[in-house]
Amino acid sequence: MSNEFQLSPDEIVKKAKEIRKKIIKMNSYAGQGHTGADLSETDILASLFFRVLNIQKNNLNDPNRDRLILSKGHGIGGFYCTLAEAGYIDESLLLDYLQFDSALPGHPVRQKTPCIELNTGALGHGLSVGVGLALSGKMAKRTFRTYVLTGDGELQEGSIWEAAMSAAHFKLDNLIVIVDRNTLQLADRTETIMALEPLEDKWKAFGFDVQVTDGNDVTKFIDTIERLDMCNGRPHVVIARTIKGKGVSFIEDRAAWHHKIPFGDQITQAIEELE
Amino acid sequence: MTERLAIDLREVMIQCFIRAVQDNVNLVVLVSDSTSTAKITPFQQMYPDRLINVGIAEQNLVGVAAGLSLGGYVAVTANAACFLVARANEQVKNDVCYSDMNVKLVGLNAGVSYGPLASTHHAIDDISIMRGLGNIIILAPSDPVETERIFNFALRHVGPVYIRMDNAKFPVLHSKDYQFELGKVDVLTCGDDISIFAIGSVVHEAYAAAQTLKADSINAEVINVSSIRPVDKKAISDSIQKTKNVITVEEHSLHGGLASLICEIIAEEGLDARIVRLGITQGHFAKAGPRGRIRAFYEIDKNGILENARKLLKKG
Numbered sequence: 401m402s403n404e405f406q407l408s409p410d411e412i413v414k415k416a417k418e419i420r421k422k423i424i425k426m427n428s429y430a431g432q433g434h435t436g437a438d439l440s441e442t443d444i445l446a447s448l449f450f451r452v453l454n455i456q457k458n459n460l461n462d463p464n465r466d467r468l469i470l471s472k473g474h475g476i477g478g479f480y481c482t483l484a485e486a487g488y489i490d491e492s493l494l495l496d497y498l499q500f501d502s503a504l505p506g507h508p509v510r511q512k513t514p515c516i517e518l519n520t521g522a523l524g525h526g527l528s529v530g531v532g533l534a535l536s537g538k539m540a541k542r543t544f545r546t547y548v549l550t551g552d553g554e555l556q557e558g559s560i561w562e563a564a565m566s567a568a569h570f571k572l573d574n575l576i577v578i579v580d581r582n583t584l585q586l587a588d589r590t591e592t593i594m595a596l597e598p599l600e601d602k603w604k605a606f607g608f609d610v611q612v613t614d615g616n617d618v619t620k621f622i623d624t625i626e627r628l629d630m631c632n633g634r635p636h637v638v639i640a641r642t643i644k645g646k647g648v649s650f651i652e653d654r655a656a657w658h659h660k661i662p663f664g665d666q667i668t669q670a671i672e673e674l675e
Numbered sequence: 676m677t678e679r680l681a682i683d684l685r686e687v688m689i690q691c692f693i694r695a696v697q698d699n700v701n702l703v704v705l706v707s708d709s710t711s712t713a714k715i716t717p718f719q720q721m722y723p724d725r726l727i728n729v730g731i732a733e734q735n736l737v738g739v740a741a742g743l744s745l746g747g748y749v750a751v752t753a754n755a756a757c758f759l760v761a762r763a764n765e766q767v768k769n770d771v772c773y774s775d776m777n778v779k780l781v782g783l784n785a786g787v788s789y790g791p792l793a794s795t796h797h798a799i800d801d802i803s804i805m806r807g808l809g810n811i812i813i814l815a816p817s818d819p820v821e822t823e824r825i826f827n828f829a830l831r832h833v834g835p836v837y838i839r840m841d842n843a844k845f846p847v848l849h850s851k852d853y854q855f856e857l858g859k860v861d862v863l864t865c866g867d868d869i870s871i872f873a874i875g876s877v878v879h880e881a882y883a884a885a886q887t888l889k890a891d892s893i894n895a896e897v898i899n900v901s902s903i904r905p906v907d908k909k910a911i912s913d914s915i916q917k918t919k920n921v922i923t924v925e926e927h928s929l930h931g932g933l934a935s936l937i938c939e940i941i942a943e944e945g946l947d948a949r950i951v952r953l954g955i956t957q958g959h960f961a962k963a964g965p966r967g968r969i970r971a972f973y974e975i976d977k978n979g980i981l982e983n984a985r986k987l988l989k990k991g
Contacts, residue, residue: 467745519769519773532738532746534742558734
């Protein structure tokens, strides 16, 4: 089994653009959404779904397929748009985002949407569950990898570090944590609210194999993931430096756009910038 | 009556774990440094690869269990109820219940099992907390036979289950033919004068009180509500309609546990009944000390139940 697309980095960049346009349109239509987070993670999700993850639409029940946990559950908008671009859900479903009893609620619900492993939204949960999944893989001698995409503000949760400690203790080299390091959280810069740096040192001290890359550069990101030594007896963390709101000038790197949506002329401008 | 052999319910639980593995249940048991709390050694010796210790990290305990269930395992957590329901509450809510994982949460040493260790270690709110959550079955066994039946059920049921456990030894109340049925009450003695509802280990106190009441020609119906969710509304309502006098007994806060559950049924069904709720005073932490003294203080021991039953029936 392998990824059904296996796109080149150039082709993934094009897919990421299409996903970003979907995000702008979907959030504007819904009248709500975590636009900043959705755009921050887009290149990471596009790389995962169009190349990295060993998953196929007709094989989601295979116990050996890769798993991805969206620990930053508020990034679900970007996740839905990626699923739509990759054909896991129908694009028309995006119009239902955030509606009453919707198929696409504002945080992940595994009973409703394919490719969702865990109902996240409360921060700091995904890594523990990822540890359990990766551990199950080791115990049952399965070959799948477990990916956990976290936000950076989320790393302020103590449960993340309980999980990190156990990931190294259990020698889970089949676990890959990706930190969407956009340096912004809800209210302000992470370093102003509660400093995370030196972040590499923290993960290293917890026993992780630490890689730092550009999370908005598809080529660099994929290269980092594909070069991981998956037999080194240590869990991996890829600190992916990103820009929150990436791709739209007036949204980029602004805390105010954490939970804001474009309206009127902003929609046109955003789409133009993404063309 | 001859002295009945008392058995630690946790030892029964461990035998159920062992038999489940032998029965091809893909079981994994998780502890948070709580190997001695869970009396897990016999299981650990037989199946060391099926025991995971996450250290003193309850949030991770429950999250990792959820992940193991995603990987195809039947994941059981075994640690003290006080730390499970409080420290890991959000993991229980989101990772297990909301995400509908195949995880069994065992709340060990619940109620005031830890008597003198005081309120950090008491779990007098676990049932109310679990009742506040969606998508979880809530069970509380009373004796060794029921413990075995309940674990045999839970380990083969797919979906979240909470089991409230005690830390002491208890004699057998049930015949060996007893079958646990999810959503059914367990009527230990039939009677027309008063309904005594109890859960967990205080069922023994209620049963003993009923034996003494019989000598006063008072026929008490002792009902063990071991299946708290789903609950047998009809059987509870039928008993109350018959006796019109009700006592509830629980080693738990009067808010949100058995007393609340019975009152909800009385109110919803418009039943004409008088009720005395015995348990830890609402809005209070429980007293600390020897467990027997705590039970006597809150009148959830045999004598307390007896006095309250006599008082209640005298009013009529």
